[in-house]
Amino acid sequence: MSLQIPAISNQGTSQALDVSELVFGQDFNETLVHQLVVKYMAAARAGTKAQKNRAAVSGGGAKPFRQKGTGRARAGTTRSPIWRTGGVNFAAQPRSFDQKLNKKMYKAGIRSIFSELLRQDRIAVCDDIMPSSPKTKEFLAKIKDIDAKRILVVTEELNENLILAARNLPYIAVVTPTSVDPVSLVSADKVIATTAALKQIEERLA
Incomplete structure (x- = not known):
């Protein structure tokens, strides 16, 4: 028909x-x-958004200051997300949305x-x-x-x-x-x- x-x-x-x-x-x-x-x-989405996690940012090879006696909270790396220059929690990575x-x-x-x-x-x-x-x-x-x-x-x-x-x-x-x-x-x-x-x-x- x-x-x-x-x-x-x-x-x-x-x-x-x-x-x-x-x-x-x-x-x-x-x-x-x-x-x-x-x-x-x-x-059609690009999927190219990218952020740096704590493994991708620079620095953090050594403990920034001693554990005790400074009056500050202890820290083991400057790459921690709570630091200003640290990595991003759950950082976005390039992906396909298809x-x-x-x-x-x-x-x-x-x-x-x-x-x-x-x-x-x-x-x-x-x-x-x-x-x-x-x-x-x-x-x-x-x-x-x-x-x-x-x-x-x-x-x-x-x-x-x-x-x-x-x-x-x-x-x-x-x-x-x-x-x-x-x-x-x-x-x-x-x-x-x-x-x-x-x-x-x-x-x-x-």
């Missing part, structure tokens, strides 16, 4: 695209989608997102989205009838004119089927894709 993605066109002719129910007709799995978004955002999620769950989550986009009428096909020149004005004319603030454009390949025309527009992103990510899909008010791009997505998620 196939579903139809509505089409938009600036040339007056538009024809809906038949797509597979296996990819665009799945139930919305909120738990899985949340896990997918969290994984993607966690993997979370495990197998390919089967990833594909199921992306299918769930695309299916929900179709149900909410937030995805459309448009084959004349490509501007003939790298002019922002021309690209704006092509999307002027799209009632959305955040627009995600998915094309089968990166087009230089499209990238240059859209790069100065806030809340508009251009990606290929291989670089589509869950965060961009969820946050987009409208996803505009070419026919070839949607066919590639179907093949990848089938």
